[in-house]
Amino acid sequence: MRVLWLRLGLLAALLAVWEVAGRAANPLLAVPPSAVLPALRDLLLLRSYPELPASLWLTLREIGAAYMLAVAAGLGCGFMLGMHRLVGRVWGPMLAALYAVPAVVWYPSLMLFFGLEAASKIAFGFLLGFFPITLAVLAGVRQVNPQLVTVAHAYGAGAVTVFRRVMLPSMLFTLVGGLRTGLALCVIGVIVGEILGSKAGIGTLINHAYGLLRTADYVALVLVTLVLVVGSDVLASLLERRAQRWTE
Template identity: 40%
Template sequence: MRFKFKVLIFQFFILFLIILVWELTSANVSIIFLAPPTQVFPLLFNIWYYADILPHISITGFEILVSFGLATSTGLSVGFMLGTWKLLRTTYEPLLAALYAVPSVVWYPLLLLFLGLDVASKIAFAYILSFFPIVLSTIQGVSQVDVVLVKAAYSMGASKLTTFYKVIIPAALPIILSGISTGLALCVTGVIVGEMLGGIRGLGVLIASAATRFETARYFVLTILVIIIAFAVNYCGKIIERLGGRGA
């Protein structure tokens, strides 16, 4: 207990140190480069400041939700298909793994060209980012299910469908859910990166434009907002992961 308390004190001390260094640096450089925390934090708690930011937050949230929904549904169905069908798995798993090794941002200029600057290209980019961990972990989870369990279910007269629902899915669940949690975190990254690299709506666009206009106070408020959103989404991912731990 005392150890934990000491750790907590040091953590707060580091946070305090960061803010102090930030304040001292900003006192010595122009506000064009760094807005002081004493100016950023009041803005952060000023409700009226969000009037024009709120629509962009909802756009970003919409992009995250749509891309995550698409990636989860297609990732799970493709993953289950490849995981249960051995020939398909040996054929397509290496191809998927190879595509996963490519730095994802390589695809983004092509997506901008195909889908334009608006929402669609961000959704597609976040989809590409989160599809691969979901599909690969589903394949891994399904193919790691103990063969004895499946054979036992068959020998007691379970149909293929029953075996799938009652044996394969529960046994593969922990690995699949951790893949989904990774995919969810990557959706946020994909949407923000996509918006910052070129777009017309969303939080990432606001961040990029605030920085290029040297509005550093606004930049910091938006950055802190993105950090809060990312933490909230990651917390949801942790909850999803914990669901599997209890099921298995």
């Protein structure tokens, strides 16, 4: 209880510092929270950026497309590497090494390939989401107790039954964790892509507000984007909890 109050107190103190500093600073560089609220109201009432719903919708569709591709490719790739021992041992470390490269190095190439439209954002979101999902599947497959598989085979279970009744339940926890991380990274990938160069979407609006030094609008747009980011993660965590209950 005390901890909760201290947490809120800390937040309030930070906001107060921001307010005081924001009032003292150059209004082009910093805005106090009290100035953000009207900007947020204007934004939500579609006064400052009437194209907000369309932009959000585009960004959401980009995220959706990127995530679907990442899940499909990640599951496919992960199971392929996980099921065949040799393939896994040869390509697994190579994949891990590629994962050590900061993904943003691929972004200029993606822009060159796919242009400034949605496709390059989808590709970048996909790239970010693909790795954690693949690696989670790989780790999950390794978690399956081979003894259980042997027992299931001994009781006459076929490959499909073994997969559904033995493998999937034992790896579900890791798998779902990977899917959650994958979604978070897809969201980040799309937003990063939009901010680094785009013609439409929420990132474009952020760049626009920043470019025109409409700092209050910029902060309001960032807050809206944060709702999107946090919302997607909350959704994923709800699904994660459901999956956990299902395994138990």
